Amino acid sequence: MARKQRDEPQINSSSMADIAFLLLIFFLVTTTIANDRGLSLQLPPDPDDIEQTDIKIPERNLFKIQINSADKMLVEGDPFEKSTDELREMIKEFVTNNGRDPESSDSWKEAIVSLKTDRGTTQEKFIEVLDAIQGAYYDLYGQRIGVSNERWREIANDLTDPENKRLYDEGRGRSEDGLLYPMNLSIAEPTKIGG
Amino acid sequence: MSKFKKKADTKQEIPTSALPDIIFMLLFFFMVTTVLREVTINVKQRIPDATQLRKLQRKSLVSYLYIGEPKKVEQWGSEPRIQANDVFIEPKDVTLWVTQEKDKLDEVERDQITIAMKVDREAQRGLVSDVELELRKANARKLLYTTLQEMDQ
Numbered sequence: 001m002a003r004k005q006r007d008e009p010q011i012n013s014s015s016m017a018d019i020a021f022l023l024l025i026f027f028l029v030t031t032t033i034a035n036d037r038g039l040s041l042q043l044p045p046d047p048d049d050i051e052q053t054d055i056k057i058p059e060r061n062l063f064k065i066q067i068n069s070a071d072k073m074l075v076e077g078d079p080f081e082k083s084t085d086e087l088r089e090m091i092k093e094f095v096t097n098n099g100r101d102p103e104s105s106d107s108w109k110e111a112i113v114s115l116k117t118d119r120g121t122t123q124e125k126f127i128e129v130l131d132a133i134q135g136a137y138y139d140l141y142g143q144r145i146g147v148s149n150e151r152w153r154e155i156a157n158d159l160t161d162p163e164n165k166r167l168y169d170e171g172r173g174r175s176e177d178g179l180l181y182p183m184n185l186s187i188a189e190p191t192k193i194g195g
Numbered sequence: 196m197s198k199f200k201k202k203a204d205t206k207q208e209i210p211t212s213a214l215p216d217i218i219f220m221l222l223f224f225f226m227v228t229t230v231l232r233e234v235t236i237n238v239k240q241r242i243p244d245a246t247q248l249r250k251l252q253r254k255s256l257v258s259y260l261y262i263g264e265p266k267k268v269e270q271w272g273s274e275p276r277i278q279a280n281d282v283f284i285e286p287k288d289v290t291l292w293v294t295q296e297k298d299k300l301d302e303v304e305r306d307q308i309t310i311a312m313k314v315d316r317e318a319q320r321g322l323v324s325d326v327e328l329e330l331r332k333a334n335a336r337k338l339l340y341t342t343l344q345e346m347d348q
Contacts, residue, residue: 013215020218027222031229035242035341036257038311040249043327043336119321123262123314124243126323127342131245138247149247157250189328190320 039130041187061105063094063113065129069120073129084132091136108181116188137183141171144181237271238263238278243316244345251339256309258296260289262323263315275318277326286322289329297335309337 044050065087066074073080075087095111097104105111113133117126135149142152145167152171155164173180238261251257261278265271276283279292297305310330314323330338 014211016215017211017218020215020222024218024222024225027225027229031225035343036251036254036311036339037248037344038339038341039245039247041338041340043331043338045336046332046334047328048332117320117324119319119324121320122316123318123320123323123340124316126320127243127245127316127340130340131247131342134247153247153249158252160252190324192321 039127039134041130057112058106060103061110061112063091063105063111065113065115065133067115067117067121067125067129069118071122071125084128087129088132088136088139091133092140095136095140109179110184112184112186114186114188117190119190119192121190133185134183137185141181144173145171234259234278234281236261236278237266237281237283238276239266239315239317240313241316242313242341242343245340245342246345248342248344249339251309251311253307253309256300256304256307257311257339258293258308259311259313260326261313262318262326263313264317275315275322277322286325286329289326290333293330293333293335306334307337308335309339310335311339311341313341 064074064076068074075090080087091113094104094113095108097106097111098108099106115126115129115133138149138152138156142149145152147155147167155167155171159165159168172182240261240263259279262275264273264275265283271283277286277289278284279289284292293308293310297308300308312323312326327338330336
């Protein structure tokens with residue numbers, strides 16, 4: 001009796017790709033890639049806890065940036081139309097002045113960048129200026145320990161690593177009596193003109 | 196009979212047996228890299244760009260606030276609103292919300308709570324600073340303005 005030569009049994013798997021495609025599209029549509037990056041900021045303590053003292057800060061140690069409700073800027077009292085890169089350079093010069101220019105800051109420690117907005121200023125403009133200020137400081141910190149701005153931010157992101165912590169403290173000049181090279185950023189409460 | 200009979204024994208089809216594997220690989224990539232959205236965002240979110248981004252390390256310590264113009268203008272008006280979890284809140288409710296968020300954390304980590312504010316670029320500073328003031332009162336002082344990476348240089 002001659003046996004019939006049978007084909008090997010197979011499962012047709014050509015529709016497998018379709019099934020996988022369907023799942024893929026489902027996940028593509030239903031998910032969002034988490035965005036946990038942004039400009040980091042430390043807020044000052046509760047205003048009610050701070051003793052109201054009138055501290056006179058010399059004009060030369062203040063770098064004033066004001067933005068009105070039409071998103072127009074005043075930098076040190078003059079209208080500012082240039083790019084934010086220019087602003088960044090100006091802040092760097094101001095912070096590292098060390099008393100050379102009598103119109104500019106005494107020392108890094110005393111230099112304060114003051115940012116005042118109006119209630120009608122858009123968040124977009126605010127972020128743009130805040131970005132320039134933080135960029136200027138991160139550039140300077142990076143220079144102090146001889147790394148790039150990007151590397152400095154990576155170091156600051158992960159302070160659980162002891163090496164990063166050491167570099168971070170070195171960059172900011174940590175000593176017994178506070179930071180020698182702090183980021184003095186003052187964000188004033190918005191004015192109420194024009195909302 | 197032709198002397199030059201064409202040999203037609205080369206296969207014409209492209210082998211597709213590896214296709215499912217490729218698709219599965221893509222599928223796994225998306226499954227691993229994405230997180231499911233927890234809340235429905237009811238405000239417009241056109242996130243501003245910036246260059247000096249910092250990354251959050253501990254996502255469990257982060258709570259989100261969404262600020263922007265409501266998507267349903269006819270129902271909620273066109274004034275920017277604050278959304279926390281699934282509801283709109285007023286600036287004065289932020290303190291209570293922070294307390295609730297802190298309660299979700301371990302006792303030792305409560306001071307380290309970080310508030311990520313996702314603010315629409317058209318939102319105005321007045322509202323945002325009201326929220327900031329409340330956060331200061333609630334002693335949640337670590338703040339992050341969520342931004343996108345600016346494409347330049």
